[in-house]
């Protein structure tokens with residue numbers, strides 16, 4: 615379905631971004647990987663995409679905390695592979711603290727990576743998408759782009775902002791075949807969440823599995839983690855022609871997290 619298209623997925627060396635990159639590659643899209651990690655592990659992911667799906671895959675380094683690197687990521691992707699038809703803004707970090715204890719530098723880093731980087735990659739891809747009259751922009755927000763919890767001020771501000779950026783991107787490009795949507799996952803058991811589970815297990819003196827159960831039990835009524843594969847399937851739908859007028863929306867995939 616996506617043969618001949620090129621997808622740039624930020625933060626695709628791990629977790630949700632990797633799941634989305636694999637799902638898009640399975641549909642035939644060529645992939646630009648980005649994110650941190652050990653060079654040999656990243657190379658194994660890149661080579662695995664090419665081997666398993668018969669697509670082209672390249673890795674482009676960029677630290678998305680830096681606006682110039684975020685913008686340059688798109689240019690490098692285009693030089694090393696092809697113009698970007700599908701942009702998935704996925705890279706993100708987390709930090710929990712009360713507002714009065716929240717380190718200001720950490721606030722700045724979370725806003726830069728989880729929100730501003732998406733602005734910089736989006737402004738870099740749009741002229742090409744407009745010239746070709748086709749594009750798909752998918753912003754990985756969060757259930758926390760729609761509702762709040764304590765101790766996550768920067769993350770929740772960034773994710774609400776990302777939902778807003780998604781709507782504006784959709785409006786400004788509505789007349790063309792360019793869509794912008796946000797996906798709002800509930801709890802997904804990736805390294806980002808594993809760190810929160812382990813911190814809770816230690817703080818509350820319980821096993822990691824018990825801490826995981828409690829985390830789910832509080833907010834995610836299905837009591838099952840969302841998986842990167844399920845999120846990949848939603849991303850594939852948003853890239854399809856069937857989703858050509860699906861734009862400006864924020865899709866929860868959250869086990870009913872945002873219903874209560």
Ligand code: NAD
Pocket residue numbers: 624625626627628629630631648649650651676677678679704705706707727728754755756757798799800801802803804805806807
């Ligand atoms: P993860 O930690 O497994 O993956 C994060 C990815 O972002 C990694 O590839 C990492 O290398 C990359 N990254 C981090 N900082 C970067 C930087 N400065 N520059 C470039 N790349 C950087 O986490 P995940 O859970 O897969 O999270 C992916 C996205 O999904 C994030 O935006 C997160 O907020 C969002 N999300 C996660 C959950 C969840 O429960 N895991 C829920 C809702 C939303």
